[in-house]
Amino acid sequence: MTYQLSKLSADCLHEIFDHIVEDKPTLYSCLLVNRLWCKISVRILWRNIWNYKVIQQQTSLRTVTSILSTLIACLPNESKEILRKNKIFISTPTLKSPLFNYVAFCRVLSICGIGKIVDKVLRNGMPNKPRNLKNNYYIISNEVIKMFMNQNSLKKLIYDQKIHQNKFSFTCFLGVKDLSELRCSSYLTTDFFHRLSQTCHNLQSITIEFHNNEVSNELKEFISSQKKLKSLVLITYYNNSWATIIPTLKKHSNTLKKLHLYSYSRNVNVPLSFISSFTNLQEFVLGFYRGTYTEDFKKLQYAKFPKLQTLKIPYQCPNPEYVMKFLETNGNNLKNLYTVEKNYALSLSIAKFCPNLRRLFIRFNNGEIDILKKIFINCRYLESIKIWCGEEYLNEKEVFDTVVNYSPSNFCELKIYNNSKSDFVSPKDLESFFINWRNRKSKKSLKLIFLKDSKINGRRHYGLDEFKENMKIIENYKNLGVIKFMTKDYIKEEEEEEVIENYYFSMLGII
Numbered sequence: 001m002t003y004q005l006s007k008l009s010a011d012c013l014h015e016i017f018d019h020i021v022e023d024k025p026t027l028y029s030c031l032l033v034n035r036l037w038c039k040i041s042v043r044i045l046w047r048n049i050w051n052y053k054v055i056q057q058q059t060s061l062r063t064v065t066s067i068l069s070t071l072i073a074c075l076p077n078e079s080k081e082i083l084r085k086n087k088i089f090i091s092t093p094t095l096k097s098p099l100f101n102y103v104a105f106c107r108v109l110s111i112c113g114i115g116k117i118v119d120k121v122l123r124n125g126m127p128n129k130p131r132n133l134k135n136n137y138y139i140i141s142n143e144v145i146k147m148f149m150n151q152n153s154l155k156k157l158i159y160d161q162k163i164h165q166n167k168f169s170f171t172c173f174l175g176v177k178d179l180s181e182l183r184c185s186s187y188l189t190t191d192f193f194h195r196l197s198q199t200c201h202n203l204q205s206i207t208i209e210f211h212n213n214e215v216s217n218e219l220k221e222f223i224s225s226q227k228k229l230k231s232l233v234l235i236t237y238y239n240n241s242w243a244t245i246i247p248t249l250k251k252h253s254n255t256l257k258k259l260h261l262y263s264y265s266r267n268v269n270v271p272l273s274f275i276s277s278f279t280n281l282q283e284f285v286l287g288f289y290r291g292t293y294t295e296d297f298k299k300l301q302y303a304k305f306p307k308l309q310t311l312k313i314p315y316q317c318p319n320p321e322y323v324m325k326f327l328e329t330n331g332n333n334l335k336n337l338y339t340v341e342k343n344y345a346l347s348l349s350i351a352k353f354c355p356n357l358r359r360l361f362i363r364f365n366n367g368e369i370d371i372l373k374k375i376f377i378n379c380r381y382l383e384s385i386k387i388w389c390g391e392e393y394l395n396e397k398e399v400f401d402t403v404v405n406y407s408p409s410n411f412c413e414l415k416i417y418n419n420s421k422s423d424f425v426s427p428k429d430l431e432s433f434f435i436n437w438r439n440r441k442s443k444k445s446l447k448l449i450f451l452k453d454s455k456i457n458g459r460r461h462y463g464l465d466e467f468k469e470n471m472k473i474i475e476n477y478k479n480l481g482v483i484k485f486m487t488k489d490y491i492k493e494e495e496e497e498e499v500i501e502n503y504y505f506s507m508l509g510i511i
Contacts, residue, residue, distance in 0.1 A: 010036060010040060013036070013037065013040050017030060017040055017041060017044055028041070028045075038099075039100060042100055042102065042105060043105045046102050046105040046106055047105060047106065047107050047108070048106070048107060048108040048156075049067055049106065049108075049113075050108060050110040050113040050158070061120065061121075061124050064117045064120050064121060065121050066093075067117055068090065068117050068118060068121050069090060069091055069092050069093055070092070070093060070098065070102055071102070071103065071144050071147070072090045072092055072140075072144075073092035073093060073094070073097075073098045074098055074101060074102055074103050074147065075143060075144070075147055076147065079143040079146065079147065082139065082143060083139065083140065083143065086132075086135075086136065086139055088136050088139060088140060090121070090140075103147055103148060103151050104151055104153050105153070106148065106151070106153065106154070107153065107154060107155040107156060108154070108155065108156040108157075108158070109145075109148045109149075109154050109156070109157050109158065109175070110158040110159075111145060111157075111158065111159040111168060112158070112159070112160070113158070114141055114144050114145060114148075115137070115141050115168075118137055118140045118141050118144070119137055122136060122137060122140075138168075141168060142168060142169050145168055145169075145170065146169075146170075146171055146172060148175060149170060149171075149172045149173060149174065149175045149176070150172050150174055150175060151174075151175045152174055152175055152177060152178070153175065154175040154176060154178070154179055155178065155179060155180050155181065156179070156180070156181040156182075156183075157176060157179055157181070157182050157183070157184075158183045159182075159183070159184050159185070159188065159192075160183050160184055160185040160207070160209045170192060170195065173195050173196060173198070173199045173200070174199075176196060176199055176200045177199050177200065178202070179200045179202075179203060180202065180203060180204045180205065181203065181204065181205040181206075182200075182203055182205070182206050182207070183206075183207040183209075183233075184206075184207070184208060184209070185208070185209045185210075185211055186208060186209065186210045186211060186212060186214075186215050186216075186219060186245075187211040187212060188219075190216045190217075190218040190219075191218075193216065193218040193219045193221070193222045194218045194221075194222075196222055197218070197221055197222040197225050200222075201225050201226060201227055202226070202227060202228050203226045203228070203229060204228050204229065204230045204231060205229075205230065205231035205232075205233075205258075206223065206226070206229060206231070206232055206233070207232075207233035207234075207235070208233070208234055208235070208242070208245070209235045209236075209237065210234070210235065210236045210237065210240040210241065210242055211237060211238065211240065212240055213240050213241055213243075213244065214244070215244045215245045219245070220245060220248040223245070223248050223249070223251075223252075224248055224251055226252070228255065229252045229255055229256060230255060230256060230257045230258060231256075231257065231258035231259075231260075232249065232252070232256055232258070232259050232260070233259075233260040233261075233262070234260070234261050234262070235262045235263075235264070236262070236263045236264065236265050236268070236270065237264050237265065238264075238265065239265045239266060239267065239268050240265060240268075241265070241268060241270055241271070242270070242271070243270075243271050246271060246274045249274070250274065250277050253277045253278050253279065253280075254280060255280070256278045256280065256281065257280060257281060257282045257283065257307075258281070258282065258283040259275065259278060259281055259283070259284050259285070260283075260284075260285040260287065260498075261285065261286055261287065261288075262285075262287040262288070263287070263288045263289065263292040264289055265292055266289075266292065267293075268292055268293065269292075269293035269295060269296065270288070270292055270293070270294070270296065271296055272286075272294065272296040272297050272299070272300050273296050273299035273300055275300055275303070276299075276300060276303035278305075279304070279305060279306070279307075280307055281305050281307065281308050282307050282308060282309050282310065283308075283309065283310040283312075284305070284308060284310065284311050284312070285310075285312040285313075285314070285498070285499065286312070286313045286318070287312075287313075287314050287315050287499070288315055288316045289315050289316060290315070290316050292316065294316065294318040294319075295318075295319075297318035297319070297322050297323075297326075298318075298319070298322050300322075300326065301322040301323070301325040301326045301329070302325065302329060303326075303329070303330075304329055304330065305330050306333065307333065308330050308333055308334065309333060309334060309335045309336060310334070310335065310336040310337075311330075311334055311336070311337050311338070311339075312336070312337075312338035312339075312497075312498075312499045313338065313339045313340070313341070314338060314339075314340060314494070314499040315340065317339060317340065317341035317343075317346075320341060320343040320345065320346040323339070323341070323346060324345065324346055324349040324353075327349050327350065327353040327354060328349070328353050331349075331350070331353030331354040332353065332354070332355065332356065333356065334354050334356065334357060335356060335357060335358045335359065336357070336358060336359045336360075337350065337354060337357055337359070337360050337361070337362075338360075338361040338497070338499050339361070339362060339363075340363055341363070342363045342364070342365050344365070344368060344371070347362060347364065347368065347371045347375075348371055348374065350362065350375060350379075351371065351374040351375045351377075351378045351379065352378065354379060355378055355379055355380070355381075356379070356381055357379045357381065357382050358381055358382065358383045358384065359382075359383065359384045359385075360375070360379070360382060360384070360385045360386070361385070361386040361387070361415075361499075362375075362385075362386075362387065363387065363388050363393065364387060364388075364393060364394050365392060365393065366391075366392050366393060366394065366395075368394070369394055369398050369399075369402055372387075372394070372399070372402050372406075373402055373406045376402065376403075376406035376407045376408060376411075377406060379408070380408045380410075381408065381410055382407070382408055382410065382411055383410050383411055383412055383413060384411075384412070384413035384414075384415070385411075385413070385414060385415070386415035386416075386417070386451075387399065387415070387416060387417070388416075388417045388418075388419065389416055389417070389418045389419075390418045390419040391419055393419075395425075396416065396418065396425040397425045397426075397429050399414075399416070400425060400429070400430075400433040401433075403433075403437075404433060404436040404437055404440070409441070409442040409444075410442075410444075411442075411444075412444045412445070412446060412447060413446070413447040413449070414446060414447070414448050414449070415449040415450075415451060415493075416448075416449070416450055416451065417450075417451040417452075417490055418450070418452075427467070427469040427470055427473055430470055430473055430474075431473050431477075434473065434477040434482050434483060437482060437483070438477075438480070438482045445481055445482060445483060445484055446482070446483045446484070447483070447484045447485075447486075448474075448483050448484070448485050448486075449485075449486055449487070449488055449493075450485075450486075450487045450488075451487070451488055451489070451490040451493055452487055452488075452489070452490065
């Protein structure tokens with residue numbers, strides 16, 4: 001097999017390796033085959049080195065030290081001389097020039113990610129902790145940043161941490177010429193946005209974190225200068241608001257297709273009515289934690305979005321009556337809907353106003369199985385549903401029975417999040433469910449996903465694989481091709497679904 005692969009072109013090998021990017025051990029083994037395989041593997045591994053989430057304590061010092069030492073080896077001679085003059089000595093993998101220009105392979109630059117790597121190595125990876133720790137930190141970080149910004153390869157720039165960020169210097173903006181995605185803070189210096197706007201005009205995605213209510217004219221001008229903006233994410237902290245930037249955002253009403261709004265503020269009435277100007281929206285996420293006022297959604301309930309396909313409300317829901325009216329106006333085109341609200345009338349309105357749904361997440365109260373039946377009957381294109389079971393929610397057996405008897409022919413994925421061990425379906429009922437599914441006319445295999453291993457409100461959440469008898473039955477019907485079974489971490493799955501904005505990592509600029 002290896003001999004046959006060795007005959008493939010570099011483009012073909014890159015396509016193959018790109019599909020195993022999550023399988024790091026296999027990709028690492030490709031480094032040792034030959035120079036071509038090594039180069040392709042390195043190119044993929046270095047595409048986004050910030051996936052290591054270096055801020056976490058469990059990330060090995062060896063990993064971050066290896067990254068920094070390689071970056072130091074790639075520095076131009078003038079930068080190495082600056083480090084030498086300041087008596088900063090960080091060992092490199094080899095005394096010779098690096099085998100590759102690793103920095104040129106990077107498509108993502110996290111400014112704060114660089115800072116975290118440098119800080120961790122200086123504090124924990126040096127034989128003797130430097131006396132001028134803070135000074136050395138800025139010298140190293142700035143030289144590495146300068147090297148990245150001189151590379152004409154960046155596609156995504158992350159620069160959103162408030163602490164110390166204005167002490168980083170930017171002497172070159174060559175690397176952002178073809179930038180397509182930016183994540184930044186409203187707190188950044190006006191000079192940064194002014195210089196960025198001279199070079200970067202084709203951003204497709206912008207994420208802005210509001211750490212203060214004042215937005216500089218330079219940031220507004222930079223946003224106005226964009227020609228292809230399709231995706232916008234706005235995040236507020238500490239009782240701040242995006243109100244002052246709204247007139248600038250409206251200039252992109254014709255091109256914007258994706259809008260995510262997140263608020264971690266309390267006692268703030270965030271403006272929402274401006275969203276009605278984005279009539280070409282295809283995806284809308286409204287992620288507000290409890291304490292943020294959403295009364296402005298009242299003005300939005302009648303707005304028409306003829307192209308809207310995805311609506312997600314993962315935290316606090318506006319007044320259910322407003323959302324019901326919004327669904328009456330826009331529900332017919334929706335294909336993906338996510339809401340945590342447990343409201344009988346709102347759940348019924350989904351069955352009534354959203355007939356073309358493909359994917360749905362909704363919470364039902366115990367005793368509301370009739371609504372799930374109506375959703376299955378009325379939403380004839382539904383392919384996937386995610387629900388909660390246990391205690392105050394539906395129990396697994398009635399969910400399984402309803403899925404078998406009422407789900408449409410296209411249905412093929414069931415995700416369950418169970419918070420009650422006593423509510424588990426019995427092995428007998430589980431096998432009956434699989435037999436009945438196998439006998440359905442559609443003959444589609446069912447992807448059964450249990451979400452677990454997270455803690456919400458300090459409670460353990462469970463999965464079918466807690467019991468050996470269940471797993472024997474599951475393995476049997478997996479082998480028969482009746483089901484595909486897996487367990488996933490609930491929070492990780494939510495991140496993949498793009499319904500939550502991870503507060504911890506977003507504050508640190510790693511995601």
